[in-house]
Amino acid sequence: MSSFGKLLIGVGGLLVVIGLCVLLANRIGIPLGRLPGDINYRGKNTAFFFPIATCIVLSIVLSVVMWIVNRFLR
Numbered sequence: 001m002s003s004f005g006k007l008l009i010g011v012g013g014l015l016v017v018i019g020l021c022v023l024l025a026n027r028i029g030i031p032l033g034r035l036p037g038d039i040n041y042r043g044k045n046t047a048f049f050f051p052i053a054t055c056i057v058l059s060i061v062l063s064v065v066m067w068i069v070n071r072f073l074r
Helices: 002-028 052-073
Strands: 039-042 047-050
Touching: none
Parallel strands: none
Antiparallel strands: 039 047
């Protein structure tokens, strides 16, 4: 059970770091959630938002980060 606790602490720390990176990106001027390619539709009574480009960028970044982490843990 000790290793599970360490895993939870590590995941929590990683989430804090990711949150700080998102806040820093917003202050620098990287418009996460408002990239070209994100779908934003506002009708008379409806609104629909799907950040396709943001999802792709975050997927690429997280894939590279996980590849680097896996590389160092071997």
